[in-house]
Amino acid sequence: MKIEERREKDVVIVDLSGEVDFYNSSKVREKFINLVKQKRKAILINLGEVTYIDSSGLATLIELMQKLNGYGGKLKLTGLNQSVRNIFEVSKLIDVFSIYEEEEEALKTYNR
Amino acid sequence: MEEVKELKSLKKRLANLSSIIKVNEIINSTLNLKELLATIMEISQEVMRVEAASLMLKDEKTGELIYEVALGEKGEEIKERFRLKKGQGIAGWVAEKEKPLLVPDVRENPRFDNRIDQATGFKTRSILAVPMKVKGKLIGVLEAINPLKEPFGEEEIELFTTFANQAGIAIENARLHQFLLDKQRVEEELRIARLIQKNILPKKYPIVKGTEFWARNIPAEGISGDFYDFIELSPEEIGIVIGDICGKGIPAALSMAKTIGDFRVVASLHNRVASLPEKLSRTMTTMNNILAEGSTLGLFATLIYSVLNTKKGTLTYVNAGHPLPLIRHQTAEIELLNGKKGLPLGIFSGLSFEEEEIKLKEGDLLLLYTDGLVEARGKEGRRFSTEILYKLVKEGPNDAAGLGEEIVQKIKLLSLGKPPSDDLTVVTIKVNKL
Numbered sequence: 001m002k003i004e005e006r007r008e009k010d011v012v013i014v015d016l017s018g019e020v021d022f023y024n025s026s027k028v029r030e031k032f033i034n035l036v037k038q039k040r041k042a043i044l045i046n047l048g049e050v051t052y053i054d055s056s057g058l059a060t061l062i063e064l065m066q067k068l069n070g071y072g073g074k075l076k077l078t079g080l081n082q083s084v085r086n087i088f089e090v091s092k093l094i095d096v097f098s099i100y101e102e103e104e105e106a107l108k109t110y111n112r
Numbered sequence: 113m114e115e116v117k118e119l120k121s122l123k124k125r126l127a128n129l130s131s132i133i134k135v136n137e138i139i140n141s142t143l144n145l146k147e148l149l150a151t152i153m154e155i156s157q158e159v160m161r162v163e164a165a166s167l168m169l170k171d172e173k174t175g176e177l178i179y180e181v182a183l184g185e186k187g188e189e190i191k192e193r194f195r196l197k198k199g200q201g202i203a204g205w206v207a208e209k210e211k212p213l214l215v216p217d218v219r220e221n222p223r224f225d226n227r228i229d230q231a232t233g234f235k236t237r238s239i240l241a242v243p244m245k246v247k248g249k250l251i252g253v254l255e256a257i258n259p260l261k262e263p264f265g266e267e268e269i270e271l272f273t274t275f276a277n278q279a280g281i282a283i284e285n286a287r288l289h290q291f292l293l294d295k296q297r298v299e300e301e302l303r304i305a306r307l308i309q310k311n312i313l314p315k316k317y318p319i320v321k322g323t324e325f326w327a328r329n330i331p332a333e334g335i336s337g338d339f340y341d342f343i344e345l346s347p348e349e350i351g352i353v354i355g356d357i358c359g360k361g362i363p364a365a366l367s368m369a370k371t372i373g374d375f376r377v378v379a380s381l382h383n384r385v386a387s388l389p390e391k392l393s394r395t396m397t398t399m400n401n402i403l404a405e406g407s408t409l410g411l412f413a414t415l416i417y418s419v420l421n422t423k424k425g426t427l428t429y430v431n432a433g434h435p436l437p438l439i440r441h442q443t444a445e446i447e448l449l450n451g452k453k454g455l456p457l458g459i460f461s462g463l464s465f466e467e468e469e470i471k472l473k474e475g476d477l478l479l480l481y482t483d484g485l486v487e488a489r490g491k492e493g494r495r496f497s498t499e500i501l502y503k504l505v506k507e508g509p510n511d512a513a514g515l516g517e518e519i520v521q522k523i524k525l526l527s528l529g530k531p532p533s534d535d536l537t538v539v540t541i542k543v544n545k546l
Contacts, residue, residue: 022333022360029409054534055337055358055483062358062459063410090483091358091414092433092455 002049003031011042011110013103017049020057028057032064041073042110046103048079053087065097074098078106121267128271131159135275139282143289149180152279156256160272163258164234168196168203169283170252177203177253194228201225202241203253210250212242212269240264242273244280251280302334305365309335312369318342318350320422322545324512328520329537330484336535337364338482339372345383345391348423353379354539355415356434356482358456364535367411374402379417389428389467392417396430396457396465403458412458416480420472425546427478428469432457435483440505440515442475477515477542479505484536512542 433456451468
């Protein structure tokens with residue numbers, strides 16, 4: 001699993017890749033907690049290269065969203081492949097997150 | 113004259129060698145890390161004939177040097193109060209270059225960091241610092257401070273370097289021993305936690321004439337975030353709960369224990385004041401609020417709460433983000449309970465939930481499960497797909513225990529005897545007579 005960070009104006013884009021599971025989701029969480037400490041308001045998680053995400057990975061995303069909501073930030077997701085999308089659909093999390101097909105499309109929505 | 117000097121040097125080296133052998137015996141006599149570090153310090157002071165000694169270990173995460181023990185009068189004060197970054201101070205330089213450093217007079221060395229002297233009132237004059245290496249890897253730095261008699265020379269550097277490496281090996285052995293002890297303790301604690309958890313789950317099935325119940329929970333990490341429960345609401349109403357705390361290991365297991373306890377209380381409270389179907393949705397609303405308000409680490413639960421009414425022959429259920437249950441009718445036809453699905457519990461507070469009701473027929477066999485079942489990964493990432501599950505339900509045994517056992521067996525076969533990658537729970541209910 002890899003975690004990389006980019007900037008697009010005020011939006012922090014976090015690119016995750018590989019398998020996000022119980023064994024490495026704490027690394028993802030560390031990254032997220034750092035962004036929350038900096039009170040980042042616009043965060044976009046790109047799951048484009050994620051091949052598998054388990055329930056610990058999902059919980060990490062939920063925690064980030066709850067923390068962001070707490071100070072008026074916005075979390076958005078992009079790049080879900082079909083198998084990752086299925087995992088979100090089964091648990092209804094597809095309705096919990098703001099999910100965008102394309103990164104560009106997601107980026108535009110932050111300015112609104 | 114030259115010969116006398118040489119002989120003196122040789123004698124000194126011999127004395128040093130024998131002290132190293134002695135030292136080796138002492139430091140290898142304990143596997144207790146704390147004791148060992150203190151012993152190393154004491155011996156450093158003695159062998160090097162110095163006023164004080166200090167030992168810093170490298171923090172693997174940050175690369176910083178941390179004072180573990182400092183002996184002499186001010187030892188306790190220095191202990192753990194100071195950290196040195198890579199390259200910082202004399203010890204930091206030694207750690208970075210992995211070479212000994214002799215500073216005969218600290219006043220003349222700009223690297224000398226006098227913070228510790230300032231904090232403790234100790235007066236450092238001269239330092240000999242050597243790296244502690246194990247299998248070529250630096251694990252810390254040893255310092256001998258202020259020689260009591262002669263100033264440090266080449267022999268002292270050699271002696272202290274050899275000593276530091278012996279000490280390093282002893283430290284690594286003690287650490288390994290500690291790690292194994294910790295591992296054993298954690299395993300034992302997990303075993304007990306698993307026992308406690310097993311006791312939280314229902315120990316027996318409800319006794320209802322004409323109906324069979326069966327359930328099984330298989331944890332992935334020894335302990336599980338999955339749970340099921342049977343709550344007898346009235347003589348003809350049985351509440352059936354199946355849930356999955358998302359996350360694994362200890363956090364999920366702790367949350368599971370709380371959730372199952374809370375659920376029993378909340379379900380009985382609403383059972384007293386409301387009737388079907390409202391008591392289901394109200395229970396779910398309350399449980400969602402409890403979970404959302406106490407949410408930690410983003411843990412949430414997918415859960416189905418259903419009530420089997422044997423008098424009316426109905427199954428009323430509320431689904432919060434959980435995989436759809438299946439019914440196999442007497443005709444072997446499979447029906448998915450795909451009524452409205454709400455969000456999982458514990459994400460947003462203030463949500464409301466809707467019930468669904470279906471009419472049951474005699475011979476119906478109901479299967480509820482957690483997603484460990486369809487996530488179970490077999491060889492080369494093959495998963496126990498919903499298709500395989502449907503086929504099993506359609507063609508498997510026609511009684512609650514038989515079907516349950518068959519599903520669990522098939523999963524074990526598919527995962528080649530390895531523990532499942534996710535917690536797995538299966539609940540089956542067969543309605544023979546209404």
